[in-house]
Amino acid sequence: MSQPELRDEVEMLSLMLLIRRFEERASQQYQAQKIGGFCHLYIGQEAVVIGAIAATRHDDYLITAYRDHAHALGRGTSANACMAEMFGKATGCSRGLGGSMHYFDKANHMYGGHAIVGAHIPLAAGMAFASKYRGEDRVTLCFFGDGAINQGAFHEAFNLAALYKLPVIFICENNLYAMGTSVERSTSLKQIVDRAEGYEMPGFVADGMNFRDVRDKLTEVIDAIRKDPHPAFVEIRTYRYRGHSMSDPASYRTKEQLEKYRMDDPITRLRAQLTREGKLSNEQFDAMDKAAKETALASVKFAEESAELPLEELYNYTYVGADGATLARAMSTDAPPL
Ligand SMILES: Cc1ncc(C[n+]2csc(CCOP(=O)(O)OP(=O)(O)O)c2C)c(N)n1
Numbered sequence: 001m002s003q004p005e006l007r008d009e010v011e012m013l014s015l016m017l018l019i020r021r022f023e024e025r026a027s028q029q030y031q032a033q034k035i036g037g038f039c040h041l042y043i044g045q046e047a048v049v050i051g052a053i054a055a056t057r058h059d060d061y062l063i064t065a066y067r068d069h070a071h072a073l074g075r076g077t078s079a080n081a082c083m084a085e086m087f088g089k090a091t092g093c094s095r096g097l098g099g100s101m102h103y104f105d106k107a108n109h110m111y112g113g114h115a116i117v118g119a120h121i122p123l124a125a126g127m128a129f130a131s132k133y134r135g136e137d138r139v140t141l142c143f144f145g146d147g148a149i150n151q152g153a154f155h156e157a158f159n160l161a162a163l164y165k166l167p168v169i170f171i172c173e174n175n176l177y178a179m180g181t182s183v184e185r186s187t188s189l190k191q192i193v194d195r196a197e198g199y200e201m202p203g204f205v206a207d208g209m210n211f212r213d214v215r216d217k218l219t220e221v222i223d224a225i226r227k228d229p230h231p232a233f234v235e236i237r238t239y240r241y242r243g244h245s246m247s248d249p250a251s252y253r254t255k256e257q258l259e260k261y262r263m264d265d266p267i268t269r270l271r272a273q274l275t276r277e278g279k280l281s282n283e284q285f286d287a288m289d290k291a292a293k294e295t296a297l298a299s300v301k302f303a304e305e306s307a308e309l310p311l312e313e314l315y316n317y318t319y320v321g322a323d324g325a326t327l328a329r330a331m332s333t334d335a336p337p338l
């Protein structure tokens, strides 16, 4: 392997560590009631998003569901802006108006953070349509869970993406459960990837606990799409170590199942691969881990010290223009009914 590729793998490992340490801190802050609303952790799934990011260009579009911390951090949104968003602070990546499930970062081509299951899949088709229409060779990466594949929006988007040959990769993060419902209980197919056949779309499976497998499969898919625009479907098999959200004790699955996946941890695996190949020392790994922990801790301090969004900004950026006048008037008890 050449030197630049080697550096990249170590850098990707450090991003996976940052995601893990950031979310461990977020979990602690949630329990301390510093974070309101919902909070879904990606711990265990890090190689999915980082493998995909390693295979793509920074200007490729990315869109995802509500389990979105890793997608933003992987794309380059700062830990400070991510933590502050959960704290509802003005310095957050969505000005504190979105919270954990609605991270946005246009500069890093990260278009959300969407809480309605499956609703962003047609948006991804639209983004891919726009890049094809403009003659750009950008690819859209659209992540969603196994719970989204039976939604109408999924099928509508797949049909149009195939019909118009849109440059989009639909990535199903199959972590075996949608809240407490297992894939076997919700889906008629034995293999999720077979959904692609109904739309004559190429379908691929990748091992989401293995960074290199995800990166290599996606590299192949992306190369083909850049040469000749078309959609593709990739089922990435993975597992979340934590419950669906912070309030889920995950009693619907066994300790043995959880242990099996924890033994196959994506960070431990990539570390072992690099160490075995003489590309990473224990000292280097420890230094990277220490830096990730420090960044996560510093993000909590930053979020705590950041100012709240002024109250008059509350109605902005939703249904009306930046001044928020229309909705603010409608919300006022003094205002005549609209
Ligand atoms: C249209 C819609 N129906 C129901 C819900 C409630 N809900 C929130 S998350 C979720 C499960 C989705 O699971 P999956 O797509 O597998 O993603 P994961 O949480 O495993 O990442 C459900 C049903 C919702 N947000 N949107």
Ligand SMILES: [Mg+2]
Pocket (backbone or CB within 6 Å): 145, 146, 147, 173, 174, 175, 176, 177, 178, 179
């Ligand atoms: Mg799922």
